[in-house]
Amino acid sequence: xxxxxxxxxxxxxxxxxxxxxxxxxxxxxxxxxxxxxxxxxxxxxxxxxxxxxxxxxxxxxxxxxxxxxxxxxxxxxxxxxxxxxxxxxxxxxxxxxxxxxxxxxxxxxxxxxxxxxxxxxxxxxxxxxxxxxxxxxxxxxxxxxxxxxxxxxxxxxxxxxxxxxxxxxxx
Numbered sequence: 001x002x003x004x005x006x007x008x009x010x011x012x013x014x015x016x017x018x019x020x021x022x023x024x025x026x027x028x029x030x031x032x033x034x035x036x037x038x039x040x041x042x043x044x045x046x047x048x049x050x051x052x053x054x055x056x057x058x059x060x061x062x063x064x065x066x067x068x069x070x071x072x073x074x075x076x077x078x079x080x081x082x083x084x085x086x087x088x089x090x091x092x093x094x095x096x097x098x099x100x101x102x103x104x105x106x107x108x109x110x111x112x113x114x115x116x117x118x119x120x121x122x123x124x125x126x127x128x129x130x131x132x133x134x135x136x137x138x139x140x141x142x143x144x145x146x147x148x149x150x151x152x153x154x155x156x157x158x159x160x161x162x163x164x165x166x167x168x169x170x171x
Contacts, residue, residue, distance in 0.1 A: 105122065108120035125137065154168075
């Protein structure tokens, strides 16, 4: 969008609507190459001004009344040769004088008590290896140099008949 004295212009990209069929798809793809690196893609909002906040980023899939809601996949490419598969980093900003940002990873709930549906699973797992040591997993609370360290809690869910179990075992 264009620049303005008070506010910059917005940009909206959308696929076409459909009345009886599917809506139009949208793809954002960087350039490919046969001999070198493919093009990078960056999605970010710039820093805020002296009195404002930085812009938010929201990536969501649509809801559905009778069908399934949209799936979201975040993945890095595999390495088919001698290279290393791409890393994925989920990093939350630090606070200089305020509070550091939080991370919340939550599996889906089932709202209708009579539906018999099961809540979504959450799995955190290190990678397998057929050639060497399997990947490690680490879960730890934060340290503090001036106050108490953070608490780490592992608990099973409460239930009307029996609470959920917690199981910790070696390989």
